[in-house]
Structure formats: C-alpha cells, structure tokens
Amino acid sequence: MSAYAGDVAALARKDLLLELRSRDTVPAMLLFVVSALTIFHFALPSGSSARAETGLLWIAIVFTALLGLTRAFAAEREQSLLDGLVLAPCDRSAIWLGKTIGVTLFLVLAELVALPAFALFFHPLSWELVAAVALADVGIAAIGTLLAAIAAASRARELLLPLLFLPLAIPVVIGGVGASIAANPGSFLAFLGLYDGVFAILSWASFEYVVTE
Amino acid sequence: MICARKLSKRFGDKRVLERLDLEVPRGGFVLVTGPNGSGKTTLLRLCAGLFAPTGGELEVDVPRGAIGFLAHEPLVYRELTALENLDLYGRLYRLPERRERAGAMLERFGLWRVRNERAGTFSRGMLQRLALCRTFLHDPDLLLLDEPFDGLDVEGADLLQMELAQRTGVTALVATHDPEALAGRVSARLALA
Numbered sequence: 001m002s003a004y005a006g007d008v009a010a011l012a013r014k015d016l017l018l019e020l021r022s023r024d025t026v027p028a029m030l031l032f033v034v035s036a037l038t039i040f041h042f043a044l045p046s047g048s049s050a051r052a053e054t055g056l057l058w059i060a061i062v063f064t065a066l067l068g069l070t071r072a073f074a075a076e077r078e079q080s081l082l083d084g085l086v087l088a089p090c091d092r093s094a095i096w097l098g099k100t101i102g103v104t105l106f107l108v109l110a111e112l113v114a115l116p117a118f119a120l121f122f123h124p125l126s127w128e129l130v131a132a133v134a135l136a137d138v139g140i141a142a143i144g145t146l147l148a149a150i151a152a153a154s155r156a157r158e159l160l161l162p163l164l165f166l167p168l169a170i171p172v173v174i175g176g177v178g179a180s181i182a183a184n185p186g187s188f189l190a191f192l193g194l195y196d197g198v199f200a201i202l203s204w205a206s207f208e209y210v211v212t213e
Numbered sequence: 214m215i216c217a218r219k220l221s222k223r224f225g226d227k228r229v230l231e232r233l234d235l236e237v238p239r240g241g242f243v244l245v246t247g248p249n250g251s252g253k254t255t256l257l258r259l260c261a262g263l264f265a266p267t268g269g270e271l272e273v274d275v276p277r278g279a280i281g282f283l284a285h286e287p288l289v290y291r292e293l294t295a296l297e298n299l300d301l302y303g304r305l306y307r308l309p310e311r312r313e314r315a316g317a318m319l320e321r322f323g324l325w326r327v328r329n330e331r332a333g334t335f336s337r338g339m340l341q342r343l344a345l346c347r348t349f350l351h352d353p354d355l356l357l358l359d360e361p362f363d364g365l366d367v368e369g370a371d372l373l374q375m376e377l378a379q380r381t382g383v384t385a386l387v388a389t390h391d392p393e394a395l396a397g398r399v400s401a402r403l404a405l406a
Binding site for chain 1: 261262263265276277278280282284285286287288289290291292293297301302304305306307331347
C-alpha cells in the first residue's frame with residue numbers, strides 16, 4: 001500500500017472509530033431519514049406519480065446527507081484538531097479523502113434503511129434508482145466534505161453549509177430523479193458519474209487551500 | 214532557522230503583530246513573553262504555517278514534518294485512547310516502529326498505565342502530557358511550544374524539563390508566562406507588548 005493510501009486509510013479508520021464510540025452522526029441520520037419518509041408517506045396523496053414519490057426520496061437523501069455533513073468536522077472543529085492534521089507531513093488531500101470515505105459510508109448506512117423504507121411506503125426499488133443513489137453518494141460526499149471544511153472555519157457554519165451545499169446538490173437531485181423514472185436512465189447515470197468526477201477532482205485539488213489560511 | 218523581517222499579522226482591523234524582526238538560529242532557544250493578546254500564540258502559529266502573514270517576510274527553514282507544535286488545545290481526539298492518538302500521528306508522520314515510539318513516549322511522560330483509556334477521560338494535566346507526547350513523538354528539529362507548563366503538576370513539569378534537557382541542539386520558540394521555569398536554557402528572549 002502506498003504511503004498516500006495508508007494515510008487515507010488511517011484517517012478514514014479514525015473517523016469510523018470515532019463514530020463507533022460516540023454514535024453522534026449515524027443514528028441521527030437514520031432517525032431523520034426514516035422520519036422524513038414516514039411524513040412524506042402520510043403527506044403525499046394516494047395515487048401520486050412516481051416522479052413525485054422519487055423526488056421526495058431524493059429530498060430526504062440530500063437533507064440526510066446535510067445532517068451528516070454538519071457533523072463531519074465536529075471533532076476537528078471543537079478541539080482545533082485540524083491544526084494537528086494539517087501540520088503532519090502527509091498530503092493534505094488525504095485528510096479530505098479520508099473524511100469523504102467516512103461520510104460516504106455513513107450515508108450508505110442511512111440508505112440501507114431508507115431504501116427499504118421507501119419501497120415499503122411507496123413503490124418497489126429499481127436497479128436504476130439504486131445505481132443513481134450509489135453514484136450520488138460519491139458526489140454528495142466529495143463536494144459536501146469540502147464545503148463542510150469551509151463552513152467549519154466560519155463562525156456562521158450552521159448557516160453557511162446549507163447555503164453552499166444545497167445549490168450544488170440540485171444537479172444530484174435532477175440526475176437522481178431522472179435516472180429513477182426516465183425511460184432511458186443511462187444518460188442521467190452518466191451525468192451523475194460526470195458530476196462525481198468533476199467535483200471529486202475539484203475538491204481533492206482545492207482542499208489544501210481550504211485548510212490553510 | 215527562523216527569520217522574520219517586518220512581520221505583521223492583522224485580523225480584520227485588529228493588529229496583532231506589527232513589523233516584528235526576529236532571528237532564531239539553529240539550536241537557539243527563544244522565550245517569547247508578553248501580556249495576553251500581545252501576539253505570542255499568533256507568532257507561533259505563523260511560524261508553524263497555520264497563519265499567513267499579512268505583511269513582511271517569514272522564513273522557517275525546516276520542513277513541515279520536522280515541526281513539533283504544542284498549542285493551547287492538546288490536538289488529540291477525545292474519543293480515541295492515548296495510544297490510538299499517538300499511533301494515528303505516528304502513521305501520518307511516517308514514523309518507523311511507531312507503536313514502539315508511541316509506547317516509549319507514553320512511558321516517558323507517565324501515561325503508560327492509561328494508554329488504553331480515552332483521552333476524553335483525562336484530566337487537564339494528563340491531556341497536556343499527552344499533547345507533549347504528540348509534540349515530541351517525531352523527534353522534531355523545531356519546537357513551537359505555547360505555554361508548555363500549562364496544567365502540569367510538579368512531576369509533569371520535571372518530566373518536561375528532562376525531555377527538553379535531552380534534546381540538545383533542537384531549535385525552540387517557547388511562549389510562556391513563566392519565563393523562570395526555562396531560564397537555564399534560554400539563548401534569547403523576545404518580549405511582545
């Protein structure tokens with residue numbers, strides 16, 4: 001394993017260990033996404049279109065991700081730990097990648113509950129929907145982690161993160177809903193893949209400038 | 214090793230450091246004193262590369278990985294054990310035999326018996342000892358210590374004195390309100406107003 005991969009693995013493992021011990025983030029994400037889907041189930045009139053139902057699932061996913069992202073740098077922010085990580089001689093993008101892996105895993109865990117709940121409340125899952133969710137997770141975690149780091153350095157972080165993240169999540173919702181209901185989901189899945197690639201590269205390359213003054 | 218020329222740092226309208234000249238040669242041990250808000254911590258953070266100067270020049274002739282930085286915060290994860298924290302930093306600093314080194318540091322600072330306890334359960338003094346373990350773990354060439362005796366009991370202060378005594382030739386910039394504790398080692402003093 002290269003030194004870079006080793007750094008990323010150590011940082012991601014650290015985040016998983018922190019969550020395993022504190023249980024701050026994943027239970028909150030699970031409760032939120034199940035509650036949101038339950039509310040949508042009762043709020044949506046029977047006989048609603050598949051587009052409306054799928055759209056609500058994507059809204060639930062985006063806001064669940066936002067909940068996780070607000071906690072992504074909580075330990076580092078509360079104890080100024082980013083200073084310690086930034087001073088280490090490892091490539092600073094490894095901090096972003098390790099954190100992104102953690103955020104992705106937390107999101108996947110939330111979706112392991114959310115998707116069956118969606119199937120129970122609304123309609124059966126299609127492979128296109130599952131593929132779109134998997135692709136969206138990568139993009140959401142990639143750009144979301146960068147924005148969470150930017151917000152963590154700000155005093156108005158609770159306000160700033162949604163303001164930065166939600167506009168950038170619009171393409172994810174468009175691609176996700178399109179891939180889930182369109183007759184030809186391939187182009188929407190390709191769009192989500194492109195979104196992942198572009199924002200992962202941008203976030204990877206710019207993280208160093210975000211965590212240094 | 215550290216050379217500052219007319220170094221200035223401002224936060225918005227507030228001037229924290231203004232046209233500071235400073236030279237710390239290799240092996241120098243410089244004490245930085247001054248009242249609260251005089252810019253001691255800011256100077257250390259500038260030297261660590263955690264702040265960018267707003268004016269003047271600053272050269273720190275040492276790679277990032279050779280800096281040992283002790284901050285106000287211990288920079289350790291409260292949910293990880295003492296050993297896990299040092300193991301993480303050892304991994305990021307690419308230390309050979311990092312577990313052995315982490316164990317040796319914990320033993321040196323009297324934390325070996327609590328190595329598997331979470332840092333969040335530690336007292337202020339124990340956290341400071343763990344922070345010192347983290348600072349010295351990678352045998353840094355440049356020490357930037359912000360109030361190193363803060364929270365330490367008499368035994369902890371003695372252990373720190375012993376550690377510093379062993380590290381002859383290391384360059385150090387130490388911000389403190391208690392200059393007498395390090396009086397024997399000092400090569401120069403910088404008083405900030």
